[in-house]
Amino acid sequence: MTLAGELLQASFWKAAAMMATIVITSSTGEVLTAAAMKSMGDLDDIRARSGLVGAIKAVVTSPLFMGGIFFMAVAFFSLLFALNHMNLSLVGPAAASLTLVTNTVAAKFFLHEKVDQRRWTAAALVCVGVYFLAH
Amino acid sequence: MTHHRLSFNQHLILAFVSVSVPLGDASLSRGMRSLPPISPAHPLSLIGAVFTPWIAAGIALLIGYFASYLTALSWADLTYVMPATALGNVFVALLAHYWLRENISWMRWMGIAMVTIGVAFVAHGPANTTLPVNTVAPLEPQELDAKEPGR
Numbered sequence: 001m002t003l004a005g006e007l008l009q010a011s012f013w014k015a016a017a018m019m020a021t022i023v024i025t026s027s028t029g030e031v032l033t034a035a036a037m038k039s040m041g042d043l044d045d046i047r048a049r050s051g052l053v054g055a056i057k058a059v060v061t062s063p064l065f066m067g068g069i070f071f072m073a074v075a076f077f078s079l080l081f082a083l084n085h086m087n088l089s090l091v092g093p094a095a096a097s098l099t100l101v102t103n104t105v106a107a108k109f110f111l112h113e114k115v116d117q118r119r120w121t122a123a124a125l126v127c128v129g130v131y132f133l134a135h
Numbered sequence: 136m137t138h139h140r141l142s143f144n145q146h147l148i149l150a151f152v153s154v155s156v157p158l159g160d161a162s163l164s165r166g167m168r169s170l171p172p173i174s175p176a177h178p179l180s181l182i183g184a185v186f187t188p189w190i191a192a193g194i195a196l197l198i199g200y201f202a203s204y205l206t207a208l209s210w211a212d213l214t215y216v217m218p219a220t221a222l223g224n225v226f227v228a229l230l231a232h233y234w235l236r237e238n239i240s241w242m243r244w245m246g247i248a249m250v251t252i253g254v255a256f257v258a259h260g261p262a263n264t265t266l267p268v269n270t271v272a273p274l275e276p277q278e279l280d281a282k283e284p285g286r
Binding site for chain 2: 030031033034037038040041043044059076077079080081083084085087088092093095096100103105107109111112113114115117118119121122123124125126128129130131132133
């Protein structure tokens, strides 16, 4: 369905607020989770050293991880709410594209990843590509 | 350990990250569209939706996705793993065309090409550009003996 069609179902600002909530909470959750996983190192190495229980314990006892889970849960229920009012063909790709951009910016500034020209180009291509796929 | 090139198992994990998201989202959408509209005044009715079959199946797929996603984030950058997630949209479009015989517009073919090229761009670079905290290899027993002779 086109954006104009979506506007028949939900007002523009209501739809924008739902999308913004999904994108902001999803990005915050993913960056916190990525920071947690980076800080503990390769999970396969931890599992080899301390077993599966040790690996699970290392993950769930991380405050960063629990913060990430909280924001991802908010993002999930925001997605459910949005799917109840708008079509997946709009919500899915739009949320994926926008989250990709906010995650790339956040990864550079908060996770200190080396986001070089190659990764910026890839993020832009994937972002526009996901948008095209929805049409 | 910093991995610049991924093993076969690590590629399998990234492939599961790709396909589980669109399948999970489609299940969630199928489940939510079958429910009556939920009012913002009654957000708790969303909890009840979790126990319907399609939503439950979607959640199961997304739990599998999350476990794979966490594992991938422990040896790869967020900006490396993210495009793999987007590749799922390409799988769904190609399945719809070749399996369900659905028509794909030129715009969707362009989208498929752009996502694929974007993923290929990232995949040719290093998977991890940051160093995790505990990357120092544990001491071997003989090294420990040298450090603590009376042990």
